[in-house]
Amino acid sequence: MKGRIAVGPGDGIGPEVMAEGVKVLKTIEKKFGHQFELTYFDIGGVSIDKFGVTLTEENIKMCGERDCILFGAAGGPKWDIPGTGVSAGSGVLIIRKKFGLYANLRPVIVFPGMEGCSPLKPELVKGVNLIVVRENTGGAYFGQPKKQWVENNERNAVDTMLYSEHEIVRILKVAFELAQSRRKKLASVEKANVTETGKLWRKIATEMSAQYPDVAVEHMYADATTMWLMRQPSSFDVLVMGNLFGDIISDEASTLAGSLGMGPSAQLAGLPKKGEKAFGFYESAHGSAPKHAGKNDVNPIATILSVALMLRYTFGLEKEAKAIEAAVAKSVLTHRTYDVMEPGKTKVGTKEMGDVIVAAL
Ligand code: IPM
Ligand code: MG
Numbered sequence: 158m159k160g161r162i163a164v165g166p167g168d169g170i171g172p173e174v175m176a177e178g179v180k181v182l183k184t185i186e187k188k189f190g191h192q193f194e195l196t197y198f199d200i201g202g203v204s205i206d207k208f209g210v211t212l213t214e215e216n217i218k219m220c221g222e223r224d225c226i227l228f229g230a231a232g233g234p235k236w237d238i239p240g241t242g243v244s245a246g247s248g249v250l251i252i253r254k255k256f257g258l259y260a261n262l263r264p265v266i267v268f269p270g271m272e273g274c275s276p277l278k279p280e281l282v283k284g285v286n287l288i289v290v291r292e293n294t295g296g297a298y299f300g301q302p303k304k305q306w307v308e309n310n311e312r313n314a315v316d317t318m319l320y321s322e323h324e325i326v327r328i329l330k331v332a333f334e335l336a337q338s339r340r341k342k343l344a345s346v347e348k349a350n351v352t353e354t355g356k357l358w359r360k361i362a363t364e365m366s367a368q369y370p371d372v373a374v375e376h377m378y379a380d381a382t383t384m385w386l387m388r389q390p391s392s393f394d395v396l397v398m399g400n401l402f403g404d405i406i407s408d409e410a411s412t413l414a415g416s417l418g419m420g421p422s423a424q425l426a427g428l429p430k431k432g433e434k435a436f437g438f439y440e441s442a443h444g445s446a447p448k449h450a451g452k453n454d455v456n457p458i459a460t461i462l463s464v465a466l467m468l469r470y471t472f473g474l475e476k477e478a479k480a481i482e483a484a485v486a487k488s489v490l491t492h493r494t495y496d497v498m499e500p501g502k503t504k505v506g507t508k509e510m511g512d513v514i515v516a517a518l
Pocket of ligand 1: 247
């Protein structure tokens with residue numbers, strides 16, 4: 158297999174975690190006889206410093222000519238200057254919208270032996286293995302009008318939560334199909350008791366469920382979902398929801414695993430068909446953590462697991478993806494970075510954690 162990957166390490170700890178992701182990818186390359194050509198590009202603050210924008214047209218074009226994008230993290234206090242309209246995080250939104258990556262898959266796995274890292278009681282998080290499917294290119298993030306204005310001497314602001322039928326259908330299709338390949342349970346999350354988008358969402362989800370008789374669908378309000386995620390997290394399999402709810406609930410869900418440093422993500426324009434390369438944008442769930450930059454102490458696992466998702470969804474390399482996930486599962490039994498450190502484990506830095514995972518591979 159030959160693959161071409163655009164690699165954007167970004168800001169803060171981005172380059173450090175990316176180095177470990179790439180190290181794991183190179184190990185897979187050797188072990189399984191693949192060839193990946195990497196093209197590095199600037200995104201976020203580094204790009205603002207060099208070019209004045211978070212992502213240049215040239216780099217967007219380059220990304221579009223690759224099989225997929227692997228991304229570290231972007232942003233930092235240096236670039237969050239209110240009123241300038243420039244924000245390092247906006248590069249992520251540009252890529253989502255530009256490439257139509259409407260499906261954001263955010264898996265949360267509590268690895269055996271890591272139950273004690275969770276802020277919840279270990280017996281509650283034992284066996285948690287869920288995936289949040291977040292609609293990624295619509296809803297309150299992109300709906301128009303979206304603006305601020307002054308009227309009658311006061312400031313006003315509006316965002317629009319807009320969903321068209323085709324947007325709801327295609328994200329639900331991804332969720333139903335994922336559920337079919339897993340434990341066949343789907344929670345469809347909205348606020349059908351209050352919002353019109355929620356009412357339409359529930360209607361469409363109910364209609365579509367007839368095509369997936371093997372999947373047990375539960376319609377849940379977003380507020381109740383946040384509560385059940387705390388009370389019975391292991392009862393969830395696949396959760397699907399709109400953009401804003403997905404942003405919030407995926408952060409909550411990732412916390413179950415004990416650290417944002419454990420959470421990968423895949424952003425896709427639908428699930429790949431068999432034998433087809435699906436363009437995707439892969440990134441960890443965490444941010445650029447500027448305070449930790451250059452300290453070699455953060456957890457590279459989110460990025461390493463994102464590499465596994467990339468192999469699975471863009472390159473169809475399931476065996477290789479599983480090998481990485483198994484290597485991570487094995488490594489955390491003995492070695493930990495500070496964010497998930499527990500008594501009896503060997504505390505290691507970013508680079509060393511990468512080395513342990515490579516050795517397990
Ligand atoms: C995420 C992030 C982004 C979002 C930010 C950085 C724009 O929080 O990927 O969840 O809100 O979607
Ligand atoms: Mg978020």
